[in-house]
Structures are given as structure tokens and as C-alpha cells.
Amino acid sequence: MKLNPDWVVGFVDGEGCFFVGIQRNPTAKIGFQVIPEFRVVQHKRDLDVLHGLKSFFGFGRVCQNHDDRWEYRVRRLDQLHEIAAFFERHPLKTKKRIDAVKFSDVMALMKEGRHLTEIGLREIARIASLMNAGNRPRLAELLDEDRVQSDVKAPE
């Protein structure tokens, strides 16, 4: 399936998700791992569109999300930088573009290694909590589950 940039922007405006997960990880330097992720979830009937996105960007994975839902997913930092650059060149039309900008902000912090410091992680958690307005309860759950806010000490 051959896709063009404007279609991809429109589809991601509808179906895309820029997500910054923060997970407890005892092997990580400060006990938490930041996992930025770009994903597009579809019913399995539209698997070919997900593969079309993979071909369009030239990277990423198509894998099962849950049950009949599949996703095109990008997690590798170098590839996420390309995703962020694409949406800088081709801005989203919906308010999701604010998520894309915040996502780029998190990527920039990570590029400087700030996610490996407590202050940097707290800043990333703050930005992440402002993302995915339509999906905030889920993020709040995740933050709560991982106890990022309680475990990372508040600034004095």
C-alpha cells in the first residue's frame, strides 16, 4: 500500500498516539526507564494500512496490541527522531500536534541524557502528564502504577 505524506498526517491526526511511558526498571540507572513510543492502533482488518505505515517510514514494527487490535509501533530513539522530524515538516492539524511537540521536547531531553537524572526524569514525567489529553486517565494510571510521582522526590 502506497501512502503519501498528507494522508499519513491526516490518519495520524485521527489514529496516532505519541506516548511517553515511564516504567520502574531496577536495572536502569535511577530505577526508572523512559519509553517514548509512537503508535497507530487499528483493528486487524486494517493490518495492511499498518504495514503501509511501516513501508512509508521505512522502519518500526507491526505487532499485536491486544485481541483484534494491532499496532504500528516505533520505539527506537533514532527512528523516533525521524518521526518527530517528519511531523515538524508536516504538522498535524488537530491539537495532537501539541503532543507531537511535547514528544519532541522529551526526545530532546533524552538526547542530552537528562532521563538518566532525577531532575530530568521529573521534568519528563511532568511533560508526559500533559500529553494525550484525550487519554489522560490511562496515563495517570500508569504514573500511579509506577509511582513515579511519589518515588521521585519533589524539589525542595
Place this chain on the structure above:
Amino acid sequence: MKLNPDWVVGFVDGEGCFFVGIQRNPTAKIGFQVIPEFRVVQHKRDLDVLHGLKSFFGFGRVCQNHDDRWEYRVRRLDQLHEIAAFFERHPLKTKKRIDAVKFSDVMALMKEGRHLTEIGLREIARIASLMNAGNRPRLAELLDEDRVQSDVKAPE
């Protein structure tokens, strides 16, 4: 907000809905009214995108769906014919294009006045029941609520 055709196709692939409602209406010739509708629902934060769609097509209404959800909606038959023609020229990439084709089929039947006959209405109800696969329970509810299947006699 200026939109281009490919973005519109991508966005509708994600967020659009081709819907054929069938409602009981005592003033209609055979007691039921067929209401085909094209709609795109968004959170009110993206009202400007809905107005962008209205400008793009040059017709339709932006109105409240429920609570914080607003919709761009087209119900006028002449305008729906234009919508159908647009998506024939610019096919959807997801399986929603099958809905768009079925929608065009219903429009063609209506153009011939077949929705005013019992046989035609039954055919339209059959096509409508095959649409919106991702949303079938809602359609099933509607059909049940309107008792189309029980009130329109089955063919011998």
C-alpha cells in the same frame, strides 16, 4: 484552516463515519425514513478542524454530538452525493472504503426512490446492517430500537 484532499482522506479513514440510519416516521410513505449521514466526530478542542472540513467541502454543519463531542455532519442528499463522489475520486485506504461504497449504493437506491418502497427499504436495511463493522452493536441497537427488521415483513 486549509485542508488538502489527501489529509481529508487520511483523517476520514481514521475518524469519519458513513452511516445509514433508519428511523420510524409516521409521516413517511411507508412509516420509515432513511437518513444517510456522513459525520466526523471530535472533541470540542478540535472544533477548528471540523470547521476546516466544512470549508473544504463547502457545505455541511458543525454541531454538538454529545457533551464535549462535536461533529461535522452532512445529511442533505445532494451534498452527500458530492461526498460520495469525492471518496470515489480519492479512495479511502482502510476498510472504511467498503462502507463508503455501500453508502454510495444506498444513495443510488435513494436516487431511484427505492427507499419509498418496502422492498427497497429492506434492501437498504440489509446494506446498512453490513456497514460500520467496528460499530455494529450501535447499528444493531438502532435497528432493533426502530424495529425495522420485525416491522418490515420478510420476503416469502
